Amino acid sequence: MQQTENSLDVAIGILAMQGAFAEHQVMLQKLSLKRHIVIVLVRTSEDLARCDALIIPGGESTTIALLARLAGLLGPLREFVKKKPVWGTCAGAILLAQAAEGTKKGGQELLGGMSVTVCRNGWGSQVESFEAPLEVESLRDPDRPFHGVFIRAPVVLSLNPSPTDPPMQIISRISTSLLPHSQTIVPSDEDDTDPRDPRTIVALRQGRHLLTSFHPELTKDDRFHEYFVRECVLSSLS
Numbered sequence: 001m002q003q004t005e006n007s008l009d010v011a012i013g014i015l016a017m018q019g020a021f022a023e024h025q026v027m028l029q030k031l032s033l034k035r036h037i038v039i040v041l042v043r044t045s046e047d048l049a050r051c052d053a054l055i056i057p058g059g060e061s062t063t064i065a066l067l068a069r070l071a072g073l074l075g076p077l078r079e080f081v082k083k084k085p086v087w088g089t090c091a092g093a094i095l096l097a098q099a100a101e102g103t104k105k106g107g108q109e110l111l112g113g114m115s116v117t118v119c120r121n122g123w124g125s126q127v128e129s130f131e132a133p134l135e136v137e138s139l140r141d142p143d144r145p146f147h148g149v150f151i152r153a154p155v156v157l158s159l160n161p162s163p164t165d166p167p168m169q170i171i172s173r174i175s176t177s178l179l180p181h182s183q184t185i186v187p188s189d190e191d192d193t194d195p196r197d198p199r200t201i202v203a204l205r206q207g208r209h210l211l212t213s214f215h216p217e218l219t220k221d222d223r224f225h226e227y228f229v230r231e232c233v234l235s236s237l238s
């Protein structure tokens with residue numbers, strides 16, 4: 001059913017090309033916030049133009065980028081990330097990165113938006129997917145760990161903010177014991193902002209953008225969705 005909008009509503013788009021967009025929709029529907037949220041499944045530039053913020057789901061970043069190109073959405077999405085809050089989960093996080101390694105021959109189309117380099121499939125193949133409890137101080141009820149679901153997830157290789165970029169805030173790290181064994185995934189020494197291994201970063205915020213290399217939409221825990229809407233979206237509107 002088409003939702004009606006009024007000027008006090010906040011329209012959150014979910015890029016609905018491929019992947020776990022329906023799961024994000026379910027999570028957003030469950031949130032109880034002061035502002036009314038209108039959810040827009042984004043498939044065209046007209047859909048995107050209605051949105052105050054956007055979630056890019058997990059799935060297959062190459063497929064999402066290809067379908068977005070075919071829909072004439074790549075340009076509008078690149079403009080959108082320059083102005084409005086965007087949260088990328090897993091494949092969405094890859095698209096939101098400034099640079100990605102481990103991509104197909106010929107590279108991969110990205111939207112940019114966050115000053116970070118990631119390695120696609122950095123933890124290994126599907127069989128190396130894993131789950132881990134995460135400490136996330138910024139969430140409601142911070143003593144309760146967040147269940148991190150990592151499925152062929154990207155690894156953060158380096159943070160590369162320029163002096164004029166919004167500051168980066170590390171929202172969650174995993175323990176170094178969980179890092180991928182692959183010798184090819186080495187942290188780059190470009191990251192001089194933090195002496196710790198950037199590969200341990202699994203949730204990162206930069207200004208109004210959020211990146212999670214795992215899938216909060218595949219849990220029953222709405223705290224990351226609440227965090228994005230409250231901290232990245234509503235605070236940037238008020």
Ligand SMILES: NC(=O)CC[C@H](N)C(=O)O
Nearest residue numbers: 058059060061090091152
């Ligand atoms: N679960 C996921 O979103 C996997 C991401 C996938 N490996 C990609 O490159 O797009």
